[in-house]
Amino acid sequence: MKDHSFLSRVRKILPELHPAERKLGELVCDFPGEIASYSASELANLAEVSNATVTRFVRRLGYTSYEEARRHARLEKDSGSRLYLNTVKTEAPHSPSVYAQSDIKNIERTTSSLDESDIDALTQALLTAQKVSVIGFRAGAPLAQYLQWQLLQVIENTVMLPNSGQTMGENLAALSAKDIVVVFGLRRRISQFDLILKIISNSAAKLVVISDESMPIFTAADWHFRCSTLSSGPLFSHVGVMALINLITNRTIDAAGDLGRKRLESIEYLNEFIGEL
Template sequence: MSAKVTPRTAEPTASLESRIRSRYEQMSAVEQKLSDVILASPGHLAMQTATELATSAGVSKATTTRFFRALGYDSYEKARRDARKASSGGSPLYLQHMGDEERDPQALIQHHLSQEISNLVKTYESLSQADLFQMAQAIAHARRVVLIGYRHSQTVAVMFRSNLIQVRSDILLLPVPGDSLAEYLAGLDERDVAICIGLRRRLPQLERGMAAMQALGVQILYISDVLAGKPAKLARWVIRCHTEGTLMFDSNSSVAGITNLLCSLVGRELASEKSTHLADAEVLHQQLGELE
């Protein structure tokens, strides 16, 4: 059956799924069948040959080849490379098939646990002890600490702040909903430390914010995954956390461990002071009756 979708050049940045959805209603029944198979688990495309995809969809290889050309791809391999890029970029949509080969629930859980442990071990083994204590000292004695994270990385920044605020004051969590960064970055200088969280699927705003802070002389700690990307060159210190997952989401165990470790080291650094923020906060907790 010949394709009903007229081939045309797609936007270079358009994802596979957006190309399909934009033309789905104009496709033939056979093409829609192929589309449904792809959209159900686009990550499989990164591993399948054109013949394998055609077989799983119950269509001919020729139909599959015409289908991708109609979507604006030069070839099936080009679409496959895009799928691989999306998978390596951490898109859950392209990783939802992970773990499908595990039929035994206990084996699946054990595999997941083993990977979590491996991520922790590899991350801690990669740390420089000298750098780690230098980071803790800088965070402890900075005039102000700025925490920046977008999307999932902000969840980590919030966790970092919830620990750090117990041992020192003047911590700023960005971005503030509804505000831009400029007003908050304008007063920063070399006396301040910025902790920037940039796990994969980073937003471009992070790199721009880090570049602005570097120009202001701010000391920057960048916490990321192993593929830290371009923002790493803007930081004084970089911690690369191993985040490989066995299922559709990246592992957070090493990131949580590093957060706990660094905040604890900052608290230890400040513990020798006569009057500590931690002690003062505990007195106020009691006065305010905040904790059971």
């Protein structure tokens, strides 16, 4: 079972377990974060089973010890799996104000970590780039699309990668020193994410990374902005990412000056002429 995730191991053996072990297995399936956080004795008390049951359970999973199982679970927790956010003793709050307070903190943490000179340098680089490419996977995909749409108001050659029906390699092969690539790296990142960053950083193009706080600074990037994504519920909050996008796009439009305003005017005129809006 060495190549299986921690949870897939539990789910595979669950039907074969004796009642006490199955009780423990069902708890772990519902709240996998507990094994990453608690000792063997604490987990036994939580599931209301014996310590011996915990020992037999982890051996059935293919681990030599509880600590080995916990290390494996922690790796999955650190990778950003939302399943690991729920706990037995806590429930997601129902009050909208609790979520609002959490989101406000995410925006404050994200914006307070920004260096204004970095934003200024990035906006100038965006405006002088030959092409701006935006890449996002999973949770990052709609955020990348939103950034691309907003930048398109002032930067004509702004595209999402990969293009429909094309491979990532076909798009990355054409990067030049006049290009900028913005990559969203939000949990959980795809397995090829690091390789894609390496390929872009080895090209002549400028690289912008927008990630959550769990990702270490990618030193090869020209800019790396880390956003706070903590949440009161089981899903990550991306309001901090949206705040960063809002800042970047508005500053870019402002910096574009008359040329930017003329493009915006042309877009609005055509929208009205065609009758799309």
